[in-house]
Amino acid sequence: MKHIAARPWLATGLLWCIAAAIAAFNLGPLIGGAGVRAVFSLPSAGDSQAVLLHYSVLPRLAMSCVGGFALGLSGMLFQHVLRNPLASPSTLGVEAGAQLALGIAMLWFPALLGWSRDTATAFGGFAAMAVVFAVAWRFKFQPIAVILTGLVMGLYCTAIVTLLTLMNDHYLSGLFVWGGGSLNQNDWRSVAGLLPKVVGFTVLALLLVRQLSVLTLGEAAKGLGIKLQFVRAAALFVAVALTTFTVSAVGVIGFLGLAAPAIARAIGARRINTRLIVAPLIGAALLIIVDQIMQIYTAKTGSYVPTGAATALIGVPVLLFVMLKRGGSLQTAIHSGSSPAASSRPLILIATLAGLVLAVAMVAIFVGRGVDGSWISSTGATLKSLLPWRLPRLVAATSAGIMLALAGSLLQRLTGNAMASPEVLGVSAGTAFGLLCILFVVSEPTITHRLIGGFLGAGTVLAILFAMSRAAHSGNQFLMFGVSLGAFLTALISVVLASGDPRALSLISWMAGSTYGVSSAMSLIISALAIVGIITVMLLVRPLQQFALGDLSAHSHGVDVKKLQILILAVAALLTAMATLIVGPLSFVGLMAPHLAQRLGLTRGLPHLMGSALCGALLMATADFIGRTAYFPWQLPTGLVATLLGGPVFALLLIRGRRLSKLH
Known part of the structure; x- marks a missing residue:
């Protein structure tokens, strides 16, 4: 003893x-x-070593x-x-x-x-x-x-x-x-x-x-x-x-x-x-x-x-x-409140959300600030000259919002944890770290190189998370592992940034989530990838619904659970990597958009996924417009504005007591 x-x-x-x-x-x-x-006495002013030792x-x-x-x-x-x-x-x-x-x-x-x-x-x-x-x-x-x-x-x-x-x-x-x-x-x-x-x-x-x-x-x-x-x-x-x-x-x-x-x-x-x-x-x-x-x-x-x-x-x-x-002390889930009832008219809700996205997009295109800072509506030749600047960043922001929302929905359904998202689970931080590695490996990285690096970083984080969560046998630990791994990667990035290397410094503006420099070609690529992501997720709706009923039920319907998990992880990682390249690693859209869709009554299958995508697009389009006009003539990064919009929403979701249960 x-x-x-x-x-x-x-x-x-x-x-x-x-x-x-x-x-x-x-x-x-x-x-x-x-x-x-x-060490013990005041040094003379002429003794530089003694002064450094004693005073610093x-x-x-x-x-x-x-x-x-x-x-x-x-x-x-x-x-x-x-x-x-x-x-x-x-x-x-x-x-x-x-x-x-x-x-x-x-x-x-x-x-x-x-x-x-x-x-x-x-x-x-x-x-x-x-x-x-x-x-x-x-x-x-x-x-x-x-x-x-x-x-x-x-x-x-x-x-x-x-x-x-x-x-x-x-x-x-x-x-x-x-x-x-x-x-x-x-x-x-x-x-x-x-x-x-x-x-x-x-x-x-x-x-x-x-x-x-x-x-x-x-x-x-x-x-x-x-x-x-x-x-x-x-x-x-x-x-x-x-x-x-x-x-x-x-x-x-x-x-x-x-x-x-x-x-x-x-x-x-x-x-x-x-x-x-x-x-x-x-x-x-x-x-x-x-x-x-x-x-x-x-x-x-x-x-x-x-x-x-x-x-x-x-x-x-x-x-x-x-x-x-x-692990035992962390296995208590948050249970409070009740899940929202499914809407009897999901198509009307989806059409309404689409209309809101279109309305915000019209405002973002036509409304801006004048030279003197006053609000003006641009038309004619003025609009034609501004459109090449406003439209690409708007398209990129909404596409990124769609992809992050879909990635968040996939991860929440896969883990059965309503607080899972690319940002909270560290997947966005993994994307940032993968991009940083590409900047050091490739002398002149193209968008393809950046996409590959981001995808590998996000996929590696997800693979590590699932390996650790299976060892721990705890759904909530999966969430905490992700947060911890994200903090670890963020610390690594901070260490590299502090080195002052020019290659690392080029990452700073991107990490803030600015869409200011998005070109027309880049916006077209991102929007095409978002459309492909939507189609891919739509094809996964049926196996996802069967997967939510449990492994045995999924097996009985001919679903290969392990392959489905790998496929969902790969799709979520790719969507996160593409979106994070545009709006940076912090936006919370992947966490909030699925919850907002649920609160509106879009709780099941395809309506929930489409509602989540539209909520993500709405959040990012709003954030991009605010970032462009709120502090005119300076630009506020869209990713940071989305974070500021998302923080209160996240707190409200917690206060209202979202139930950590599987989505159907």
């Missing part, structure tokens, strides 16, 4: 030895050149320790209070909310930053947490509801930050560097400001250790005189405060708050008083290791990699490991 109790401490000590060894390897030559005295290198090392400790403790508190091994500052949207609040303060309330930057980030973190809890409350804080809402909240806040940055690049140019998690220090002021706060909130957490230890008893804890609501509120307050203060100092350090508590449990830290110390120590050691390795990499290659993105590369595999080991 003593050996088991000592195991977490021994493992933590070993991890710290590794951190110390890497730090000594990296900093040893500098300390040797500047002298040990430079050592404060960065200290910030790694303090920041990692705070995030480790914060993640441990989130997971313990919510009784959810996937809860963390990253997965609950707290860090993204803090980043959004900082961006808003930089634009409209700069005086607040001069007074207290911590106040702005704390407000954003608490606001994001409040939104997540408001939605999750309806589902009694079921793990899948809390995590999915938090992840989407994070993506939505990130989309708003991206949009604000595009509109105000002179003011927010440094926000993405900060958002990537930068531990660079110029003096000891940031460390001196953060350390007392971390110490103070750590003391508060330790004072709650008795109450936290009986919190796992649930309602039975009330018999012991414990006020559950007060304890949960106090612990969550400490966790959010630790996160926001750390984010204010160093930016977003992704997934560290998830990885540290998971590792603490894996090495045997079972009791709450042990985890309260071990998890923060592991977080500090992990951040030191990652940051020192990144410094060595930068020194060898000259390429800068944000520490936050690098920690995501470690944190996401830990997330996948936790889900595989703790």
Whole structure:
């Protein structure tokens, strides 16, 4: 028993030895050149090595320790209070909310930053947490509801930050560097400001250790005189405060708050008083290791990699490991409300949707902004001169919306999970990564090369997801695997983009989802592919309906389930790849369009698929028109506008309690 109790401490000590060894390897030559005295005393202005060591290198090392400790403790508190091994500052949207609040303060309330930057980030973190809890409350804080809402909240806040940055690049140019998690220090002021706060909130957490230890008893804890609501509120307050203060100092350090508590449990830290110390120590050691390795990499290659993105590369595999080991806690589906009744007149609804798409298309073609910014209707020669600019991007946007909607419908029917979509499952991120690989492999990639790369990336992600989901035997884990894999690929892309390689930088404008540069030839190709996609999906309607009744029923009707799954995956991957090449990896159309069609009463077979396609076209056509006119004469990326339109729709769907059941 003593050996088991000592195991977490021994493992933590070993991890710290590794951190110390890497730090000594990296900093040893500098300390040797500047002298040990430079570590403890103020250096002379003429000694450049001593100045660098004392005012930059050592404060960065200290910030790694303090920041990692705070995030480790914060993640441990989130997971313990919510009784959810996937809860963390990253997965609950707290860090993204803090980043959004900082961006808003930089634009409209700069005086607040001069007074207290911590106040702005704390407000954003608490606001994001409040939104997540408001939605999750309806589902009694079921793990899948809390995590999915938090992840989407994070993506939505990130989309708003991206949009604000595009509109105000002179003011927010440094926000993405900060958002990537930068531990660079110029003096000891940031460390001196953060350390007392971390110490103070750590003391508060330790004072709650008795109450936290009986919190796992649930309602039975009330018999012991414990006020559950007060304890949960106090612990969550400490966790959010630790996160926001750390984010204010160093930016977003992704997934560290998830990885540290998971590792603490894996090495045997079972009791709450042990985890309260071990998890923060592991977080500090992990951040030191990652940051020192990144410094060595930068020194060898000259390429800068944000520490936050690098920690995501470690944190996401830990997330996948936790889900595989703790699958039982994630198998609760969201059940609330009732499925909408099927419409008795689906053809009328489909015709109405088609009419709306046509109406929006007419508005997008004829209506615009004049030189002075006023709204005008273009006709005659003016329209003829504008048509080559407006029509191709409109056709491309609507075609992409159709393809994403069809891909989302196929994935939802295949998985039996109404929250599955190309964006949420990481298929769009896989497309982006495949395209990035093509940019590095092919010197002058054509549209065919890009399409092949995107298809291979999307198909690989789907293949990995199905392999992992079969191993885990959990439908909801399929969803979480996709989100995690998408975050992992996004972190990889961020690392490559941070390298400054011109080939990677050409990907940035595309990732925002702009249709500004679509040519007439490209729009014709995309529209033809969308038509082919519609015909292909129509041919799959009958086997899809039989597949929804179960494997045995499908086999009895002569359906080869395995071949059908592979075919559906291939079609969904190809549709996603083609659409993502036009509107970027973030739009949420693949998630929302099938739900909107269902809400209208188009719930079965071909009417649902056609309704989903028309809803997708309507969303993207609207987003393209808004992106072209809302901030005239500048263009807003269609993909980002679609995300901003889709976030509230997604929240509404969750609040109204969509049932995670198979579509028929």
